[in-house]
Amino acid sequence: MEESKDLAIGLDLGGTKILAALISREGEILGEFECKTSTGKQSDTTANIIFAINSLLAETVADRSRIMGIGVASAGIIDSEQKIIHYAKNIGLENFPIGTILEGNFQLPVKLSNDANAAAIGEWIWGAGKGKQNVIYITVSTGVGSGIISNGQLMTGINDSAGEFGHITISHDGILCECGNRGCLEKYASGSAINMRANQLLKNGETSSLLPIIEKGLVVTNKEVATAAKQGDVFSIQLLKEAGEYLGMGVVSLIHLFNTEAVVFGGGVMNMSAFILPSIKETVAKYGIAKMVEKVEIKKSVLGNKAGVIGATGLFYLNREEQLTMNK
Template identity: 55%
Template sequence: MKATEEFAIGLDIGGTKVLAALVSENGEVVSEIQCDTKGGGENFSHQMIFAIESLLEKENIEMNSIKGIGIATAGVINSKKKEILFASNLNLGNFPVGKVLERKFGLPVQLYNDANAAAVGEWLWGNGKGKHNLIYITVSTGIGAGIISNDSLLTGSHDSAGEFGHISINLNGPLCPCGNKGCLENYASGTAIAAIARERLETGEVNPYFSATIDKLTAVDICTAAKMGDSFSIGLLEEVGEYLGLGIINLIHLFNTEAVILGGGVMNESELILPSIRSTVHKHGIQSMVEQVKIEKASLGRYACVVGATGLFFCKVDELAALPN
């Protein structure tokens, strides 16, 4: 570690765990620690402080070389006030995480939703490096997106931009918990992949790849079966790719983006879905808009959020804007 090097602390807060990482100015994770967030509520501040203190102790690092603390969370947030407005898994409501950590450590704090943090990570140091316009999409239990437009993160008026999973692709589709009908998330998320497979297998022919466990089937099982050559699973994942592709065409037409970067658990098996996404986009999109768009798997993996949450402490926006197109 060079004495002059600068760092920031990234926190990726999930429903049961927090990943805390010391991130270098090059976006590398120098050190990490994972702690429980069990119970949340009143314990939550102690858990966050404990995670950060443990990390600092482990690396024995000078506080003056740390530029700030960046937080990514799946909860509903107010990024300006640095508050977690609602996080059901953590039993939190209107929690001023920014104020608590700023007061404790004397460092600036930035708060993002997880898709936005991952978008910043991929933009600065991942597969979207050098792009001025990119969209990061996470396909996991749900589907979300982070949008970088002309070198800025697009958050919307209430930090809710990028609800890609809740764009409707079928007015006659199933009712989504959000209140809309036929949302993309009901056709292409990890949850949807498992649900659709269960429904079809219960009424269809017996499939030797899934024997007696149909009611417990997960998206991972479908991917495993597809890799073993199961035509049912291969077909279902191609369908998922078509739905995602249709959604992505809408994004490309709206934002004229240069790159679409896909992450999240389902994309761990990107080779089963990406070809279908790409061919759908190229077949049905406006050619002059879609032909140049790079559609790739994310490259930062489980670090995308911790790294991305620290990104803007190091990023010089003027330099980004000066990059050649």
């Protein structure tokens, strides 16, 4: 009977939207339903989540008995064992018992991961890290985070907080970070850092096609930096190249620590990967221990912004394969 269960529901809880999707054993999205994240009470968020999953189930023709469970990817600090979202600022959640809520409403097993870990699992099972035992997924958006697969296992650490790649020191006497640490990578190579640096340099009068925006008293966005770079603006290209260099130095440390096989980049900033990724690769080749870096694949996410919702279901498929192996 267990054999007939071949689908899982993925739920991605983010700062702007709630996305529910039906995911096949092959990591395909068979149906999806999206709604906005409530900014109100937690009870509203609960109602939205239940509505999203019910809508998904209503839309899809699949037999419900085929569904193994619900995998949740959430921003913030979570407890995967208790299935509680301790604190997720941008979703407005605190001590949110997502496991109990979903199990109670849908009579299905629930698994909870943080968003970077879910995306890492997705890329590992079905995406850019497929077939490997050691894969690191790095997300570069407002901040920088990561999910780490090591020796064929998701590395969670003691409190599901492993993978804070944005908060490793790359400059011992560098910029102070909000986290309390000094010289955090995130202060040099995140979306926020790129944006802050762009505006600072432009205010100092750097030559760029973006200068008129500053002269009008406006703030340059990363989207504008991306567009300018595509149009050949040397300032913007150089800015993204530098971000890639910082990320590359961080990746060198990761490869030296994890002896990994693949580093996969996702997150909004990777929309500018044409300018950032080559710079990351060059830096890794230049500074890494040759034997450790030469075979490492460094590439862009395959699942893109669906890595979280797809990967959230991955733990069901992984466990299933382990069970199948043990039954043999």
